[in-house]
Amino acid sequence: MAEIQNYTLNFGPQHPAAHGVLRLVLELDGEMVVRADPHIGLLHRATEKLAEQKTFLQSVPYLDRLDYTSMLINEHPYVMAIERLLGIEVPLRAQYIRVMFDEITRIHNHLLSIGTQALDVGAMTMVLYTFREREDIADMMEATTGARMHGAYYRPGGVYRDLPGQMPRYEVNKFKNAKTVKSLNEARSGSLLDFIEDFTNRFPGYCDDYETLLTDNRIWKQRLVDIGIVSAERALQLGFTGPMLRGSGVEWDLRKKQPYEVYDRLDFDIPVGTNGDCYDRYLVRMEEMRQANRIIKQCVAWLREHPGPVIVDNHKVAPPPREKMKGSMEELIHHFKLFTEGIHVPAGEAYAGIEHAKGEFGVYLISDGANKPYRMKLRSAAFTHLSAMDEMAKGHMIADAVTIIGTMDIVFGDVDR
Amino acid sequence: MSAKLEKLCQNLRSALGDRVGSINCALDEVTLVVAVADYSAVAKILRDHPDLRFEQLIDLCGVDYAAYGEVTSAWQEEPAVAPRFAAVSHLLSISHNWRLRLRVFAADNSFPVVDSLTPIWNSANWFEREAFDLFGILFEGHTDLRRILTDYGFIGHPFRKDFPISGYVEMRYDADQKRVIYQPVTIEPREVTPRIIREENYGDSGRG
Numbered sequence: 001m002a003e004i005q006n007y008t009l010n011f012g013p014q015h016p017a018a019h020g021v022l023r024l025v026l027e028l029d030g031e032m033v034v035r036a037d038p039h040i041g042l043l044h045r046a047t048e049k050l051a052e053q054k055t056f057l058q059s060v061p062y063l064d065r066l067d068y069t070s071m072l073i074n075e076h077p078y079v080m081a082i083e084r085l086l087g088i089e090v091p092l093r094a095q096y097i098r099v100m101f102d103e104i105t106r107i108h109n110h111l112l113s114i115g116t117q118a119l120d121v122g123a124m125t126m127v128l129y130t131f132r133e134r135e136d137i138a139d140m141m142e143a144t145t146g147a148r149m150h151g152a153y154y155r156p157g158g159v160y161r162d163l164p165g166q167m168p169r170y171e172v173n174k175f176k177n178a179k180t181v182k183s184l185n186e187a188r189s190g191s192l193l194d195f196i197e198d199f200t201n202r203f204p205g206y207c208d209d210y211e212t213l214l215t216d217n218r219i220w221k222q223r224l225v226d227i228g229i230v231s232a233e234r235a236l237q238l239g240f241t242g243p244m245l246r247g248s249g250v251e252w253d254l255r256k257k258q259p260y261e262v263y264d265r266l267d268f269d270i271p272v273g274t275n276g277d278c279y280d281r282y283l284v285r286m287e288e289m290r291q292a293n294r295i296i297k298q299c300v301a302w303l304r305e306h307p308g309p310v311i312v313d314n315h316k317v318a319p320p321p322r323e324k325m326k327g328s329m330e331e332l333i334h335h336f337k338l339f340t341e342g343i344h345v346p347a348g349e350a351y352a353g354i355e356h357a358k359g360e361f362g363v364y365l366i367s368d369g370a371n372k373p374y375r376m377k378l379r380s381a382a383f384t385h386l387s388a389m390d391e392m393a394k395g396h397m398i399a400d401a402v403t404i405i406g407t408m409d410i411v412f413g414d415v416d417r
Numbered sequence: 418m419s420a421k422l423e424k425l426c427q428n429l430r431s432a433l434g435d436r437v438g439s440i441n442c443a444l445d446e447v448t449l450v451v452a453v454a455d456y457s458a459v460a461k462i463l464r465d466h467p468d469l470r471f472e473q474l475i476d477l478c479g480v481d482y483a484a485y486g487e488v489t490s491a492w493q494e495e496p497a498v499a500p501r502f503a504a505v506s507h508l509l510s511i512s513h514n515w516r517l518r519l520r521v522f523a524a525d526n527s528f529p530v531v532d533s534l535t536p537i538w539n540s541a542n543w544f545e546r547e548a549f550d551l552f553g554i555l556f557e558g559h560t561d562l563r564r565i566l567t568d569y570g571f572i573g574h575p576f577r578k579d580f581p582i583s584g585y586v587e588m589r590y591d592a593d594q595k596r597v598i599y600q601p602v603t604i605e606p607r608e609v610t611p612r613i614i615r616e617e618n619y620g621d622s623g624r625g
Contacts, residue, residue, distance in 0.1 A: 041566035049576055055610055084444050236472045236511065239540025250511065257514055344615055347486075350444050351507055351518065353475070362476060364507065368486045370614045379476040379507070387543035416566060 006034060009398070013042050017120045017402045020412030024389070026401065033401055036393040038386055043416040051376040055342025056082055056156065059376070064150035066378065067414035070109035070357045072101045072141070075154040077363040078376075080260065080352035082156040085345045085367055088317060093308040094158035095261040100299035101144070101153070102354075103292040104196075107203070108137045109357035109409075110285045110292075117282070117406030118214060121223040121399075126213055133206055136199055143167055143192050156343060157318045158311030163303065167195045193300050200297045207290055214282070224279040228392040228404040231276060238391070239384040242359025243284045244408065248276035254355040268295050278407040285409075317343055342371040358382050358409050378417050382410040422447055425515050428468040433459060448518040456521045457532035457558075463508060463517070464537055471508035471517060474538035477545060478505055479552030484578040486614070502529040502554050506541070523554060533558035551576035581606050 011024035018024065021042035027035040047066065051059040063078050064071040076098060083090060090098075115130030138148040143164050145151030153160050167188040170181045187198040214220045230240070235248040245252055253270045255263040271287035273280030311318045315334040319325070325335045347369040353362035359381025366375040385408040393401045425447055426440050436459050438450040451459045463471045480503045500522035508517045523529030533556035534541040545556040546565040553574035556562060564571060573580055583606050591598045 041564075041568070044566040046575060049582060053582055053608070058610075087444075237539045239474055239538065241475075252511055340610070341613060342610065344613075344619070348443060349446075349448070349518075351446060351476075351516070353507075360475060362507070364476065364478065364505070366480065368614065370612050371610070372612050374485060375480050377476065377478040377505075379478075383543060384540055387540065 005029065011398075011401070013039075017405065019116065019405055019410055020415075022386075022405070022410070022412065022415075024401070024405075026393075026398065028398065031397050033393045033396055033398065036390045036401065038389050040383075040386065040412070041416050043412040045417070047417045048376050048378060051373055053372065055371050056345060056373065057338075057342055059373075060154065061150060061152040064152055065413055066380065066417060067109075067356070067358065067361075067382070067411045068149065069112045069411050070105040071149055072145075072151050072153055073105040073109075073354070073356055074361065075152070076102060077352040077354045077356075077361055078365075079154045079156045080354070081350045081363045081365040082343070082345060084350040084352060085348055085365060086156065086317060086343070087346075088157055088312055088314060090158055090261075091309045091312065092262070093162075093303065093306060094310045096299050096302050096306075097159050097163065097310060098154060099261050099263065099266070100196075100296055100303070103295045103299070104137055104140060106292045106357040107289050107296075108134060110289050111137075113357075113406075113409040114210065114214075114282065114285055117403070117409075118220070120402050120406045121220070123214065123217070123220060126210065129206070129209060129213070133203070139168075139188075140192065140196060140199070143195075155311060155318060157314065158309070160311075162310045163192050165191050167192050193304055196296060197300050200293050200300065203293045204290060207286065207293075211286065215286070221279060223399075223403055224282060224407075225277060226275070227278045227396060227400050228407060229275060229277045230388070230392065234391070235276065238388040240359065240388070241381050241384070242356065243281055243288065244359060244381075244385055246271065247273035247281035247284045249274055254353060254360060258353075260352075260354060266295050266298050268292075278403050281407050344369065344371050345373075353379070356381060358411075358414070359385065380414040380417065382408065382414045383417075386410050386415055419445065421515060425469075425513075425517070428466075429517075432462055432466045432469055436462075446516065446518060448520060450520045450522075453521050453524050453531055457534065457537065460519070460532075460534050460537045463519070469510065470512045471510045473509040473511065474506055474534065474540050474544075475509045475516075476507040477534065477541050477548065479503070479548035479554045479576070480505055481552055481576065481578045500524070501526040502552060504531050504545075504548060504554060504556075506534065506544075528555070529553065530555045530557055532556070535559055550574070553577065 006027055006029050009026045009028055011026055012018035013021040013023040023039040025037040026033055047062050060075055063074045066074050111130040111134050115127035118126035141151055142148045145153040169185045169188050170176060172178050172181050187195055230248050232248045232250050235245050249272055251270055251272050256270055268291045271284045273284050319335050319338050320331040325331045345367040347367055349366045351362055351364045353360050361381060362379035364377040365373050368374045392404050422442055426442060429440060429449060430437060436455045438452055441448045463469050481501060483501050502523045503520050506519045508519060521531050523531050533545055545559050546562060548554050549562050550564040550566050551574055583602050583604050586599045587602045588597055588599055
């Protein structure tokens with residue numbers, strides 16, 4: 001029998017550890033990866049082309065569906081790019097609300113990322129705990145936007161509506177008995193801000209629990225330490241951003257370095273790794289959750305004190321309030337034109353990049369003055385990170401390829417767009 | 418324009434000399450347009466020059482300017498004279514904390530070719546594959562220019578303005594042949610909201 005040296009293994013597209021529809025063609029020497037060739041595009045929906053056929057407002061919900069594990073933050077650069085082209089100033093309260101939800105989304109994303117990475121490398125319980133907290137966050141989203149996942153909440157010029165004064169409560173049903181409902185409703189007795197504040201008080205304790213489960217866990221460390229090491233120079237060359245770049249020891253965070261919205265008024269720290277391995281990136285994400293929690297706390301305190309408008313008063317961009325629309329002819333015309341024809345954005349181009357939970361998420365808009373974008377390019381962090389798969393997985397075992405996919409924190413809605 | 422962007426423009430002019438096609442600063446962003454022949458040389462200077470130091474390529478995308486400024490989104494058969502395809506990249510300098518947009522137009526509209534930036538910034542690899550896949554822009558010097566997002570065996574470049582939104586083929590399972598087959602699309606393209614460009618100050622009071 002001929003001796004077989006290298007062979008090729010098809011990993012995915014239906015593999016549970018592939019985090020979606022990733023087809024990874026691995027060339028193996030024994031159990032060692034010689035070459036990893038990710039085949040992506042199985043979830044390609046041509047969001048950018050679809051946006052060219054729709055008015056600016058109609059595309060907002062598409063953005064939610066890109067990275068479907070961190071929804072609201074996706075809309076942020078899109079509305080920011082439109083606002084830059086229009087040259088409008090967003091009310092301060094809307095900026096705070098957006099920042100607060102960006103950070104809530106960041107926690108939402110990191111909880112999934114860390115939970116499922118632990119699941120991939122064999123720690124079953126983590127994901128159960130992180131999904132318990134994700135449930136609370138989904139409730140916040142539902143109370144604010146009306147949807148647990150795809151909020152479509154941010155608008156060019158602000159946000160769709162103000163925060164609700166009352167948090168919805170659970171009712172007894174055949175799945176939840178009176179005792180469960182009572183304990184669930186304890187935190188939900190006040191407004192949404194009360195509920196968020198209660199969550200921020202509880203959350204550091206949860207983080208401690210996760211760290212107890214993972215940080216010094218022997219198996220966790222064996223699987224993550226010294227896996228997928230990327231030096232700072234290589235991380236820059238490969239276009240890494242976000243936790244992937246900070247894990248390699250580059251102190252770069254758009255929230256600090258190129259502050260947008262109200263980040264320059266908030267107090268938070270940037271965690272940085274030293275070795276650039278999977279374990280450092282895990283620690284960075286863990287600390288980012290605690291910092292996000294700090295930011296949310298500050299936002300809640302500010303939002304309590306400062307009521308005000310949450311969307312601009314320019315009715316060529318934002319619709320007039322419904323009562324006014326019913327009473328005034330001019331407002332009716334504005335309303336009608338806005339929802340049939342849409343916003344006319346002046347000709348020009350703008351790139352808006354934000355510090356997304358996964359890295360830099362940017363929207364590059366070209367407008368020719370029409371009511372639809374001429375070209376929209378979405379720059380997603382996960383796409384760039386996955387392109388480094390070959391370099392990161394080379395020389396590692398097959399099982400480490402799974403760890404590396406986990407540490408990249410990829411979501412295919414985002415990679416394939 | 419802020420002092421920082423002013424300085425960036427100056428540095429670009431002094432470092433690149435007559436290689437600068439045009440520098441435009443709008444909405445707090447600097448756009449540099451270069452000739453296709455100078456493209457990779459300029460990129461190398463942008464990365465290595467101590468006054469510029471763009472260490473990161475954040476984004477690279479193709480743009481099809483064929484229908485720019487046209488009122489309808491329907492494709493019109495017209496002899497395209499102006500350069501149609503451009504590769505637009507967004508660069509970021511970590512050390513200077515500034516950004517730059519670099520645009521290069523491909524010379525030939527029927528066979529657009531520009532240099533690959535992969536040797537200068539490795540992150541260009543997949544971005545260029547994507548631009549090739551979606552727009553058919555060829556990147557000379559790219560070692561692995563395969564399609565990336567579209568289906569295996571896909572024909573055409575879907576993000577070009579003359580490619581219909583519905584595509585040309587659809588896929589379904591054929592019960593008789595017991596396999597998945599491709600057939601011409603059965604849906605008609607339709608436009609719910611027409612594409613409109615209004616004159617300036619349209620709808621302002623006193624203008625009807």
